[in-house]
Amino acid sequence: MLKATEVGEVTEIKMGRSLDGQTVLYWVAAYVIDGTLIDTGCDYTKNELAEFLKGKPLSRIINTHYHEDHIGGNAFLAERLGLKAFAHPETIPLMGERHDLYPYEIEIWGKPTPCTAEPVGSGVKDDGGSLLVIETPGHCKGHISLFEEKRRILFSGDIWVGDRPKTARAEENVPQLIADLKKFEELKPKIMFASLGKVVPNPSSVIRRTRIYLEETRDRILELHAEGKSTEEIRDMLFGRESVLAPVTQYQLSTKIFIESFLRDA
Numbered sequence: 194m195l196k197a198t199e200v201g202e203v204t205e206i207k208m209g210r211s212l213d214g215q216t217v218l219y220w221v222a223a224y225v226i227d228g229t230l231i232d233t234g235c236d237y238t239k240n241e242l243a244e245f246l247k248g249k250p251l252s253r254i255i256n257t258h259y260h261e262d263h264i265g266g267n268a269f270l271a272e273r274l275g276l277k278a279f280a281h282p283e284t285i286p287l288m289g290e291r292h293d294l295y296p297y298e299i300e301i302w303g304k305p306t307p308c309t310a311e312p313v314g315s316g317v318k319d320d321g322g323s324l325l326v327i328e329t330p331g332h333c334k335g336h337i338s339l340f341e342e343k344r345r346i347l348f349s350g351d352i353w354v355g356d357r358p359k360t361a362r363a364e365e366n367v368p369q370l371i372a373d374l375k376k377f378e379e380l381k382p383k384i385m386f387a388s389l390g391k392v393v394p395n396p397s398s399v400i401r402r403t404r405i406y407l408e409e410t411r412d413r414i415l416e417l418h419a420e421g422k423s424t425e426e427i428r429d430m431l432f433g434r435e436s437v438l439a440p441v442t443q444y445q446l447s448t449k450i451f452i453e454s455f456l457r458d459a
Contacts, residue, residue, distance in 0.1 A: 194208065194209055194210075194211040194214075194217050194238070194241070195207070195208050195238055195241040195242060195245055196208075197245060200384075200386075200392055201344075201384070202226060202227075202321075202344065202346075203224055203225065203226050203346065203386060204224065204225040204226075205222055205224055205386065205390065205392065206222060206223045206224065206225070206234070206242065206245065207220050207221070207222050207390040208220070208221055208222070208223065208234040208235065208238035208241065208242060209221065209235075209237075209238065209301075210235065210237040210238070210301060210302070210303070218300070218301045219262075219301045219302075220389060220390045221234050221235060221262045221263070221302075221388060221389065221390065222234075222386070222387075222388055222389065222390035223242070223266075224348055224386050225246075225249070225251070226321070226322075226324070226341060226346065226348075227319055227321030227322050227324075227341075228250055228251055228252040228253070228319055228321065229251070229252060229253055229254075229255055229317065229319075229324060230246070230251055230253070230254045230255070230270075230276065231254075231255050231256075231257065231339060231348050232254075232255075232256055232257055232263040232264070232350075232388065233254060233256070233263065233264060233265060233266030233267050233270060234262065234263070234265050234266050235261060235262045235265035235266075235301070235302035235303055235305070236261070236265040236266075236302065236303030236304060236305050236306070237265070237302065237303045238265070238266070239265055239266040239269040239270070240269070242266045242269075242270070243266065243269055243270055243273045243274060246270070246274060247273075247274065251274065251276060252319060253276065253277055253278070253279055253317065254267060254270065254276050254277070254278040254279065254310075255278070255279050255280070255313055255317070255324070255337075255339060256278055256279070256280040256284065256288065256310065257336060257337055257338065257339070257348070257350030257351070257388065258280075258281075258284055258332065258333050258335060258336040258337070258350060258351065259280070259284045259287035259288045259333070259335065260333065260351070261292070261294060261298060261302045261303070261304065261305045262301075262302045262388075263350075263351075263388065264278075264288055264305050264308060265302060265303065265305040267288070267305070267306075267308035267310075268305070268306035268307070268308040269306070271308065271309075277310075277311065278308060278309065278310040278311070279310055279311050279312065279313040279314075279317070280310040280311075280312075280313055280335070280337075281312070281313060281326075281328070281335040281336070281337050282312045282335070283334050283335030284310070284334075284335035284336075284337075285309075285310045285311075285312065285335075287334075287335065288307065288308050288309070288310055289307045289308065289309060290307060291304070291307055295442060295443050295445050296443070297441055297442050297443070313326055313337065314326065316339075322341050322342070322343050322344065323341065323342055323343070324339045324340065324341055325339065325340045325341075325342055326338075326339060327339065327340055327376055327377075327380075329349075329350065329352045329373035329376065330366070330369055330373075331352060331365065331366050331367065331368075331369035331370030331371075331372065331373040332350065332351040332352055332365055332370070333351075333362075333364045333365065334364070336350055336351065336352070337350065338350050338352055338373070338376075338377070340380050340382065344383065345380070345381065345382050345383040345384075346382065346383065346384055346386070347377060347380060347382035347384070347385040347386070347396065348385075348386050349377065349385055349386070349387050349388070350387075350388050351387075351388050352370060352373045352374065352377070353374065353377070353385065353387050353393075353396075353399075353400065353403060354387060354388070354389055354391075355391075355403075356399065356402055356403050356406065357403070357406050358403075358407070358451070359432055359436060359448050359451060360436045360438055360439070360446045360447055360448055360450070360451050361446070361447075361450045361451040361454050362445055362446055362450065363445070363450055365450075365454060366454060366457075367407065367411075367451060367454040367455055368411065368454065368455060368458075370407065371404055371407050371408060371411070374400055374403060374404040374407070375404060377396075377400045378397060378400055378401055378404065381397060382396055382397065383395065384396065385399075385400070410431070410455075411455050413431060414427055414431070414452055414455045414456065415455065415456075417430065417431075418456055424449055424452050424453055424456070425449065427452050428448050428449055428452055431452075432448050435447060435448050435449065436448045
């Protein structure tokens, strides 16, 4: 299923697999600004995305990172529309590989076709404006966010997904997420487009609130760790229990991993 909405000069394209034609398991979003398509959703929606984009004046794809819900349409759009992709140099080889996915990932997003890309550099410029590349590797190696400087539009990828995150994957570096959010604060964006299809006007206070929450959570985790508390004890004291997402994702995504990310260098 695909839903497109015009938000100022940005086209938001929300996509997701629907099993009954009405209910979407999990929305993800791609965005179009000044002829650039940011991410391409999952494999299940590649045909709908190609049909929607057909005839539109697009120059390139920029991928924020290599995960299956962000590059699922790349190979198909290259074949059908001739669109070339650009990404961080660390992301490019990962986009060209087949990764072992968990059953829930296959069910929700499918298996993306390996694809090619070229290094994105520090940004892109065209007649409409310029997109500055912001290195934000907290979510995964090679993750980037994009910032349109003139209109102060931020595309955050998977760095900001909500005010109070409580789960993480093993490849995430939550302390680095704090540093990434600080970069966002320094940009002073007027609007933020997140990869889950969330559009946040005047996002500075939201970004700051999320960063402070993570810093305070980090400090409390480190205090409890210094007192000799185990990861499970810290989890139960701060969050009450493990996230309901953990068993669904075979514990790939969990509160325990979120806590352990803060303790790697402790």
